[in-house]
Amino acid sequence: MKRIFGFGRKRKGQPPAGSASLPSPGGAYELRQKDLGKLHRAAASGDLAQVRQGLKKYGIDGRDKAERTALHLACANGHVDVVTFLVENKCKLNLFDSDNRSPLMKAVQCQQEKCVAILLEHGADPNLADADGNTALHLAVLSGNPAVAGLLLQHDANIDAQNKEGCTPLILAISEHHGEIMEFLLKKGADVHARDQCERTPLMTAASGGELNVIKVLLRYGADVSHKDTNGWTAEDYAVIHGYSR
Known part of the structure; x- marks a missing residue:
């Protein structure tokens, strides 16, 4: 199955290798200081005093070259006081950057749980979709974070949302291979019969x-x-085709 979410894929607005950049957690933006205005630089580095000063001169929702707001940058880097x-x-909570990701999506992607909680408590939309059709819940799953997934579900995230490939x-x-979060989603009511664009189910x-333990859980x-997919194949056919006839 094609990977939908690549940390290594170069995004618009990111610098070439070797350029001077601010340190960032996994999944966060790569940032060149010279490309950022004072407000965005302060938000990215967590300098609350400079953020306060910056708001006197710059609009709170101003964008940089990659359409990021100060909130995007603060969320991606986990600066809770700046986010607050x-x-x-x-500030506007649901603006998109150039990858169609909201501040909430960046907080989820970078596993900044406190920032996720603040945004959700103030009304951030958990059901917006990025350029790949992934919602914040998709990103929480891909990051393997049940706690963040739970927060999103508490705030009405669609547990069966489909991305552009039809994947829930x-x-x-x-x-x-995130077994813990799989069982968590099933306990929360995820559709075990969900189908992607090719009519493939979670069981397939x-x-x-060859995930025998996962198969047992899904059967339970x-x-x-x-069920047959668009090729007329069942889950058993998939097992045999991939060498897991056992």
Whole structure:
């Protein structure tokens, strides 16, 4: 199955290798200081005093070359005090960067749980989709973070949202071998019969990888062994095709 989420894929607005950049956690933006205005630089580095000063001169929702706001940068780098300040000063919560990711999506992707909680408590939309059709819940699954997924579900994230390939968070959890989050989603009511664009089910995904324990869990939740995809293949066919006839 094609990977939908690549940390290594170069994004618009990122610098070439070897350029001077600010340090950042996994999944965060790569930033060249010279490309950032004072407000964005302060937000990215967590300098609250400079953020306060910057708001006197710059709009709170101003964008950089990659369409990022100060909130995007603060969330991606986990600067809780800056995020709190921006939110309390009525910044817009649901603006997209050049990859169609909101500040909430960046906080989820970078596993900044406190920032995720603040944004959700102030009304950030958990069901927006990025350029690949992934919602914040998809990103939480791909990061393997049940705690963040739980926060999103508490704030009405769609547990069965489909990305552009038709994959639900449950299907992604299986394809990424995140067994804990898979069981968490099933307990929360994820559709065990969900189908992607090729009519493949979570059971077929598990069978393709020879995931016997996962298969047992899915069967316990009522997965349909007789369903056929657009090729007319069942989950058993997928197991055999991929060398897991056992």
